Amino acid sequence: MESQAVSFRVARDDLAHAVAWVARSLPSKVTQPVLRAMIITADDNGLEFAGFDYEVSTRVRIAAEIAESGRIAVAGKLIAEIVNTLPNKPVDLQVDGSKALVSCGSSRFELPLIPLDDYPQIPQLPEVTGTIDARLFSEAVTQVAAAAGKDDTLPMLTGVHMEINGPNVELAATDRFRLALRTLEWDPASPDVSAKLLIPAKTLLDNARTLDTGIQDPVEIAVGTGDQIGREGLFGVHTDNRETTARMLDADFPNIQPLLPKTHTSMATVEIAPLQEAIRRVSLVTERNAQIRMQFTEGEVILSAGGTDSGHAEERLPCAFSGRDELIIAFNPGYLKDGLAVVNTNRVVFGFTEPSRPAILIPEPEELPEADADGTFPTPDTYFTYLLMPVRLPG
Known part of the structure; x- marks a missing residue:
C-alpha cells in the first residue's frame, strides 16, 4: 500500500491553474468511479497532479513546500471547484486517516480519499x-x-x-x-x-x-x-x-487530395468581418439553418435567405469578383461561418468551379493569380484551405 501521509503547502494560484487543467480532461460520467480521481503526488520535486480515463492522460507539476511525501487521490472536479473559490492565500493540504484536509485562510474542507488499488497505470510520454x-x-x-x-x-x-x-x-x-x-x-x-x-x-x-x-x-x-x-x-x-x-484513432483517414480543385472558373475576395455580420443577420430567416444564397457579380455579392414561412432577408456587400459569368451558390450558414472564423486574414478568397461543386476559402495572398489562356484561375499557393460543399439550390 502506498504512503498516504501527504502534507504540503502551495500557492493558491499555482494550485488553481494545475487542478483546473487536469480536471478539464476528467470524465463527468464514468463507468468506473475511480476514474473521477485526480492523483496528487508529493515528492522532492514538488507536486504532480494527474488524471487518466483510458483515453486521455494529463500531468502537471508545480513547486510547493513538501512536509511529507506520498501519493493520494481525491475527486478531481470537486477539488478544482473548491480551489477556484479559495482566497488568494497559501493552501495547506494534509492527510488525516481516510480524508484530505484542505485549509486556506479561514476556509476548511474535508475530502474523502479515493483508494488507488484499482487505478489504471498512467501512460508515460513517448519519445x-x-x-x-x-x-x-x-x-x-x-x-x-x-x-x-x-x-x-x-x-x-x-x-x-x-x-x-x-x-x-x-x-x-x-x-x-x-x-x-x-x-x-x-x-x-x-x-x-x-x-x-x-x-x-x-x-x-x-x-x-x-x-x-x-x-x-x-x-x-x-x-x-x-x-x-x-x-x-x-x-x-x-x-x-x-x-x-x-x-490515437485506429482508423483510415480518407484520401482528400482528389477533392481539392486545381483550377477555378471564378474567384472572389470579400472582407471577412462585414461578411460574418451579414451572414449572421441574413441567416435569421433561414428555415432550420437550411441555406444562405450568395450571388457574385463584378464589385458586389448579394446574400439572401428565406422561405415561404420565415420571411426573406437580403444584404449587399462590396467584393472583387473575376469570372466569366455571375455566380449563384448556396451554403449551410453554420459551416460558412465556421470557415470564415478560422481564415486569419482581413479578407477571404473564394474559389469556385460550378454552383454544384465544392468551393474553397483561403486567406488572401499577397498576389492573386491571373486567369490562364482558357479563362481559368489556378489555385493560389496557400498554407490553409477550407473546402465547403454547397447546398443544392431549389428549382
Missing part, C-alpha cells in the same frame, strides 16, 4: 518526435479541427490527420461536408522522420486551447522516434510543466 512553436500549433489545430466530424459512428472523420515528412507537417480534417487543410513547418528530432497519425480532434483542440500563448519554449510532440513512431498508439504533447497523452 519526443519534434517541436513546434506554441502559437503556431494552437492556430493550426484550431483552423483544422473546425472541419472535423462529431459522429462517433464514423471514427475516421472525428480525428485530425497529421502527416509528417521531415520538417513539413500537414494537418487535415473532414466531416464529408467540409474539409480543412493546413501546412506548416516544425523542428523534427530526426530530419527524415515520416509518419501518418490520426488524433481525436476534440482532445487535440482542448490541448491547443489550454496552451498558454505566452509560452516561450516550443511545444514537444511525442509519438516516438525511428521505427517506433506511432507504435504505442499514443499522441503526446509536452509543454512547460504540463504533459498529456491521447489514444
Whole structure:
C-alpha cells in the first residue's frame, strides 16, 4: 500500500491553474468511479497532479513546500471547484486517516480519499518526435479541427490527420461536408522522420486551447522516434510543466487530395468581418439553418435567405469578383461561418468551379493569380484551405 501521509503547502494560484487543467480532461460520467480521481503526488520535486480515463492522460507539476511525501487521490472536479473559490492565500493540504484536509485562510474542507488499488497505470510520454512553436500549433489545430466530424459512428472523420515528412507537417480534417487543410513547418528530432497519425480532434483542440500563448519554449510532440513512431498508439504533447497523452484513432483517414480543385472558373475576395455580420443577420430567416444564397457579380455579392414561412432577408456587400459569368451558390450558414472564423486574414478568397461543386476559402495572398489562356484561375499557393460543399439550390 502506498504512503498516504501527504502534507504540503502551495500557492493558491499555482494550485488553481494545475487542478483546473487536469480536471478539464476528467470524465463527468464514468463507468468506473475511480476514474473521477485526480492523483496528487508529493515528492522532492514538488507536486504532480494527474488524471487518466483510458483515453486521455494529463500531468502537471508545480513547486510547493513538501512536509511529507506520498501519493493520494481525491475527486478531481470537486477539488478544482473548491480551489477556484479559495482566497488568494497559501493552501495547506494534509492527510488525516481516510480524508484530505484542505485549509486556506479561514476556509476548511474535508475530502474523502479515493483508494488507488484499482487505478489504471498512467501512460508515460513517448519519445519526443519534434517541436513546434506554441502559437503556431494552437492556430493550426484550431483552423483544422473546425472541419472535423462529431459522429462517433464514423471514427475516421472525428480525428485530425497529421502527416509528417521531415520538417513539413500537414494537418487535415473532414466531416464529408467540409474539409480543412493546413501546412506548416516544425523542428523534427530526426530530419527524415515520416509518419501518418490520426488524433481525436476534440482532445487535440482542448490541448491547443489550454496552451498558454505566452509560452516561450516550443511545444514537444511525442509519438516516438525511428521505427517506433506511432507504435504505442499514443499522441503526446509536452509543454512547460504540463504533459498529456491521447489514444490515437485506429482508423483510415480518407484520401482528400482528389477533392481539392486545381483550377477555378471564378474567384472572389470579400472582407471577412462585414461578411460574418451579414451572414449572421441574413441567416435569421433561414428555415432550420437550411441555406444562405450568395450571388457574385463584378464589385458586389448579394446574400439572401428565406422561405415561404420565415420571411426573406437580403444584404449587399462590396467584393472583387473575376469570372466569366455571375455566380449563384448556396451554403449551410453554420459551416460558412465556421470557415470564415478560422481564415486569419482581413479578407477571404473564394474559389469556385460550378454552383454544384465544392468551393474553397483561403486567406488572401499577397498576389492573386491571373486567369490562364482558357479563362481559368489556378489555385493560389496557400498554407490553409477550407473546402465547403454547397447546398443544392431549389428549382
